[in-house]
Amino acid sequence: MALAPNWLQRLSTFARPTVVRELIGRWVLGDAQSTLFRSRAYVKTVDETIPNYEFWDKLRRGKAKGYSLGGLFARRIERIFASWIIGQELGVTLAESGDPDSEDDNRNYTDERLSDFINENYTLILATEQDKFGLGDQYIVANVDGTLSVPSPDTVTCKRDPLDYRQVVSYLITTRLDKYTITDEYRLDGRTITVRQAERIISVQNFDNLIDRIPVVHLAHGMSGNEVYGHPIHEELQPLYDQYDDLIYKQLDGATLLGNPLLAFVGMEDITAVQNANNPTETSTYTDKDGNTVDRPQLNIDSNAVLLVGKGGDAKFVAPPTGFTEDTKTALKSLFLLLLDHTGIPEFIWGNEMSSSRSSAEVQLTQWTLDIKAMRRHEERWLLDLCDIWLQTAALTDPRLVVDRLQVDWPELLEGDKEVLLKYIDFAKLNALIQDKTALDLLDLVDDPADEVQKAQDEADEKQKAMMDTETADFGRRVKMEVDGEPGDV
Numbered sequence: 412m413a414l415a416p417n418w419l420q421r422l423s424t425f426a427r428p429t430v431v432r433e434l435i436g437r438w439v440l441g442d443a444q445s446t447l448f449r450s451r452a453y454v455k456t457v458d459e460t461i462p463n464y465e466f467w468d469k470l471r472r473g474k475a476k477g478y479s480l481g482g483l484f485a486r487r488i489e490r491i492f493a494s495w496i497i498g499q500e501l502g503v504t505l506a507e508s509g510d511p512d513s514e515d516d517n518r519n520y521t522d523e524r525l526s527d528f529i530n531e532n533y534t535l536i537l538a539t540e541q542d543k544f545g546l547g548d549q550y551i552v553a554n555v556d557g558t559l560s561v562p563s564p565d566t567v568t569c570k571r572d573p574l575d576y577r578q579v580v581s582y583l584i585t586t587r588l589d590k591y592t593i594t595d596e597y598r599l600d601g602r603t604i605t606v607r608q609a610e611r612i613i614s615v616q617n618f619d620n621l622i623d624r625i626p627v628v629h630l631a632h633g634m635s636g637n638e639v640y641g642h643p644i645h646e647e648l649q650p651l652y653d654q655y656d657d658l659i660y661k662q663l664d665g666a667t668l669l670g671n672p673l674l675a676f677v678g679m680e681d682i683t684a685v686q687n688a689n690n691p692t693e694t695s696t697y698t699d700k701d702g703n704t705v706d707r708p709q710l711n712i713d714s715n716a717v718l719l720v721g722k723g724g725d726a727k728f729v730a731p732p733t734g735f736t737e738d739t740k741t742a743l744k745s746l747f748l749l750l751l752d753h754t755g756i757p758e759f760i761w762g763n764e765m766s767s768s769r770s771s772a773e774v775q776l777t778q779w780t781l782d783i784k785a786m787r788r789h790e791e792r793w794l795l796d797l798c799d800i801w802l803q804t805a806a807l808t809d810p811r812l813v814v815d816r817l818q819v820d821w822p823e824l825l826e827g828d829k830e831v832l833l834k835y836i837d838f839a840k841l842n843a844l845i846q847d848k849t850a851l852d853l854l855d856l857v858d859d860p861a862d863e864v865q866k867a868q869d870e871a872d873e874k875q876k877a878m879m880d881t882e883t884a885d886f887g888r889r890v891k892m893e894v895d896g897e898p899g900d901v
Contacts, residue, residue: 462547481656493540498822547641662739
């Protein structure tokens with residue numbers, strides 16, 4: 412018996428691989444031999460879903476259809492998280508060693524080189540962190556010359572061990588130009604750069620990998636245990652962006668109507684007759700907020716026009732009721748508060764005036780700092796991987812560098828109360844509990860407290876010596892005046 416056409420359509424739709432909403436149990440159709448009635452007992456438990464990088468990049472730049480205004484939150488959220496996590500004084504140094512002889516010049520030299528590496532690439536690291544939040548994934552390539560490269564995530568293909576999805580076999584970066592396609596493959600045993608023109612291979616270059624790591628670091632946000640790619644931070648906020656976009660456009664449209672009321676014909680029994688009576692009409696073309704071109708008939712109404720209204724009808728100018736803007740503002744505020752609750756970003760960090768008390772802001776800030784500290788622990792992995800790859804590569808040509816375990820020195824999230832700190836230092840100094848170097852170090856006024864204390868002591872000694880020399884010379888002058896019979900006060 413033949414199936415009805417609607418059954419064929421429903422079968423084909425069911426059999427077609429689609430984007431699955433859930434995370435646990437989500438899987439990617441990987442082979443063409445899969446059938447409609449394939450048992451889930453044979454379905455992969457590894458989620459290899461790749462985010463739609465193109466869409467998320469358009470959304471955070473205000474170019475995604477339907478999110479031109481609602482998506483304006485995206486970049487701000489990315490910058491807030493990235494700037495608070497990375498901070499202004501990020502540092503990576505060699506970890507403390509149990510060997511008492513380990514504090515030598517080479518370790519200090521290595522710490523200085525690591526500091527220079529972080530400072531030179533700080534802007535790139537911060538931008539990559541933002542992209543990780545906005546796109547879900549980002550990659551950093553450590554080049555042999557000590558520089559860093561950041562390819563677009565949609566150009567990177569990751570190949571994994573078929574028996575262990577957590578083990579990366581290679582990263583393939585594809586660059587497409589007008590006439591050529593360049594593939595750059597990084598493996599544990601080497602690197603291969605292939606240049607193609609259409610299907611013809613122009614050149615192939617092979618390079619050895621002189622360190623025991625693939626020089627590519629993967630950054631992922633919100634990656635679950637069975638996933639190999641991340642999620643944009645905006646993924647869960649997408650419905651909120653959508654509602655915000657609709658509401659704010661409705662508010663703007665209403666404000667426009669208040670300034671330019673529309674002429675409306677109401678109560679008419681025969682609309683077509685009224686249109687014919689007021690001919691000629693023109694077709695007006697306009698572009699809606701989603702970029703669609705729409706045509707609509709429009710009557711020509713000027714300052715001296717005469718309108719013919721049908722039986723039972725009336726013509727009058729209409730506009731939204733006064734006060735509708737407050738309703739939409741309240742709805743927009745509710746959506747904004749929902750965004751704050753989901754992201755955990757306190758309202759005052761956006762630069763908004765707090766309507767509640769100062770104590771409420773302090774409570775929010777306490778929780779915010781705890782959240783950022785927890786996120787920093789997660790970020791340490793890729794930062795340490797990046798610095799370790801750079802250090803191993805740089806050590807190939809610089810024998811003074813020490814390749815050892817590294818640690819991240821995170822900057823303080825908040826500046827402490829200087830007045831309270833000063834009272835603590837005064838108490839400790841008054842009771843001879845701390846040295847001058849320690850006190851100056853706590854005040855964080857100079858880069859090298861020990862050297863500054865020594866210079867200050869030398870300067871004080873010079874002033875004291877000069878004062879004693881002056882007093883001695885003055886005393887001798889007065890004695891001489893007394894001996895010579897001149898009035899003096901010895």
